[in-house]
Amino acid sequence: MTQTGRSEQELVKRSQRGDEDAFLELYLLYRDKVYRFAYRMLGERLGAEDVTQDCFLILVRQLDRYDPARAALGTYLYAVTRNLCHKRLRDTVQETAHEDTVEVTHDDSGPLGELLVAELSSQVAAAVANLPDLQREVVVLFEFEGLSLSEIAVIASTDVGSVKSRLYRARQRLRKSLDPYLRDSIRLATEK
Amino acid sequence: MADYEEKKDLTQSTLPKSTKSSDEFSGEVDPELRELLFQWRVPESDSGLDQRVLTAYRSQIAGIGRWKRLFRRRLSVPVPVAAALLIGMASLASRALTVPKVVRLEVPSPPRLVRVEVPIVHEKIVTRTVYRRAPVKEHQKKPSDQQVSPEASLRNSEAMQDPQIVARLAGFDPVEKIQLKVISWGGRRQ
Numbered sequence: 249m250t251q252t253g254r255s256e257q258e259l260v261k262r263s264q265r266g267d268e269d270a271f272l273e274l275y276l277l278y279r280d281k282v283y284r285f286a287y288r289m290l291g292e293r294l295g296a297e298d299v300t301q302d303c304f305l306i307l308v309r310q311l312d313r314y315d316p317a318r319a320a321l322g323t324y325l326y327a328v329t330r331n332l333c334h335k336r337l338r339d340t341v342q343e344t345a346h347e348d349t350v351e352v353t354h355d356d357s358g359p360l361g362e363l364l365v366a367e368l369s370s371q372v373a374a375a376v377a378n379l380p381d382l383q384r385e386v387v388v389l390f391e392f393e394g395l396s397l398s399e400i401a402v403i404a405s406t407d408v409g410s411v412k413s414r415l416y417r418a419r420q421r422l423r424k425s426l427d428p429y430l431r432d433s434i435r436l437a438t439e440k
Numbered sequence: 441m442a443d444y445e446e447k448k449d450l451t452q453s454t455l456p457k458s459t460k461s462s463d464e465f466s467g468e469v470d471p472e473l474r475e476l477l478f479q480w481r482v483p484e485s486d487s488g489l490d491q492r493v494l495t496a497y498r499s500q501i502a503g504i505g506r507w508k509r510l511f512r513r514r515l516s517v518p519v520p521v522a523a524a525l526l527i528g529m530a531s532l533a534s535r536a537l538t539v540p541k542v543v544r545l546e547v548p549s550p551p552r553l554v555r556v557e558v559p560i561v562h563e564k565i566v567t568r569t570v571y572r573r574a575p576v577k578e579h580q581k582k583p584s585d586q587q588v589s590p591e592a593s594l595r596n597s598e599a600m601q602d603p604q605i606v607a608r609l610a611g612f613d614p615v616e617k618i619q620l621k622v623i624s625w626g627g628r629r630q
Contacts, residue, residue: 266501268494275493279485287482297489305496365479372480390467391477397467416465419473429476 289333383418
């Protein structure tokens with residue numbers, strides 16, 4: 249186990265014993281990652297916040313389920329988040345998703361630029377949301393979170409081959425749905 | 441038309457179609473797609489999230505602590521009571537641990553039942569009373585008998601109580617050899 253892993257493990261143990269500072273340290277280490285992943289899976293802020301909260305409470309409550317020899321703490325938290333997201337997706341109605349994707353944009357390039365970025369952001373969000381759940385999680389973890397295929401395989405409880413094929417299909421679908429925006433971005437790049 | 445062709449060419453040149461199949465795909469980064477995907481911005485989480493998580497953590501830890509306190513609670517027991525408890529527990533434990541003497545009880549096996557079939561003979565005894573006239577010998581005849589008429593002697597016998605028989609025996613002449621025929625009430629010969 250690495251030094252980081254040992255310290256993380258120590259933080260978790262201290263958190264379990266009721267050390268609030270240790271818990272806060274741990275929380276701040278992984279809060280953004282967990283929240284971003286949950287948001288991109290669910291497409292809504294409130295749901296992502298609930299999942300983030302539940303994820304850390306599960307970590308404190310069920311530490312015995314986490315085996316440091318199998319995966320890093322980050323991978324374990326992603327796996328917990330993934331399961332919580334899938335549960336939430338099953339439970340909630342999909343029509344509420346992505347209702348607040350427009351609120352994400354804060355651009356300094358003026359009202360028009362802000363509008364364009366908001367438009368592009370919502371289109372990308374919609375394209376990712378239209379992917380099947382299993383493809384979406386692979387895209388989010390690989391493209392946005394920068395995890396390796398083997399790490400994603402551990403999180404999704406599958407093999408690397410399945411991750412590859414899901415990622416391949418997801419990319420094809422995304423290219424198809426975001427085709428006009430891809431062309432625009434390439435055109436802009438060549439004009440520059 | 442030329443404009444259309446130009447557009448078509450532009451489309452084809454600007455959209456690099458992935459010619460690889462999913463088998464050949466080894467997870468390399470697609471920079472164009474990634475750049476576009478990164479246009480999707482995630483909104484900041486609510487500032488109340490941290491407080492909510494912390495509150496939930498505190499309540500959870502308090503909950504766990506309650507259970508721990510329940511099992512780790514200290515009880516002050518006076519020495520005599522503790523000693524009595526210990527002795528009682530020790531005696532109970534020794535009783536439980538001592539192996540009881542095994543007593544073998546021999547239970548007599550139940551008697552074996554043998555069924556013997558005995559034939560039962562049903563017998564029926566039928567009694568018939570037959571009356572016949574005995575021949576009267578000369579030397580046995582008493583003078584008083586000679587005086588008695590045959591009708592009177594018959595009248596004395598029980599058989600002659602039937603008036604029909606009396607009528608038929610009026611000219612009765614006994615035969616030398618008697619062939620006895622017993623006829624049952626049902627009319628069958630026996």
